[in-house]
Amino acid sequence: MSTNDQDLCLVFIPALVTLLYKAEKDKGSPLTENEVIKIRDSATCMAVQFSAALEMEEKRGYPDIVAEEAWSEWQAARKELFGEQQP
Template identity: 70%
Template structure:
């Protein structure tokens, strides 16, 4: 196991917040509002893990998740990318 004592903690959503928001928007059948995105974020499960662990999980998952502090802006960017790939 690696030494994570100097590794800052970061929040990791379980499941990834981007997938939760995507599913919520598909279920709604319309774009989520900023309030809805923030409400989903605030009610989602997350853990504080060392940054290196979060980065390793992201690499295994194959895509980046949304950072909680910039949730609305990052969701706007992610949803555009998701709509282009569907």
């Protein structure tokens, strides 16, 4: 898949990974797939040009989760954020 500057992508404000991290910390146990999807679906996002999204990610210093792959990407991210232990 090739992307050009005119392609749009969704950018969560704040980053979806931070919303999920906070929700899991507050819950005190792993989020379910339904919880992740509910958080994703209610999160604020905007469509921006691909180049702007890359610039925002670079300034933020870490990648966000892709909306369409929220559950699987959150599973990978949480292993990095929490290790194998519970929050």
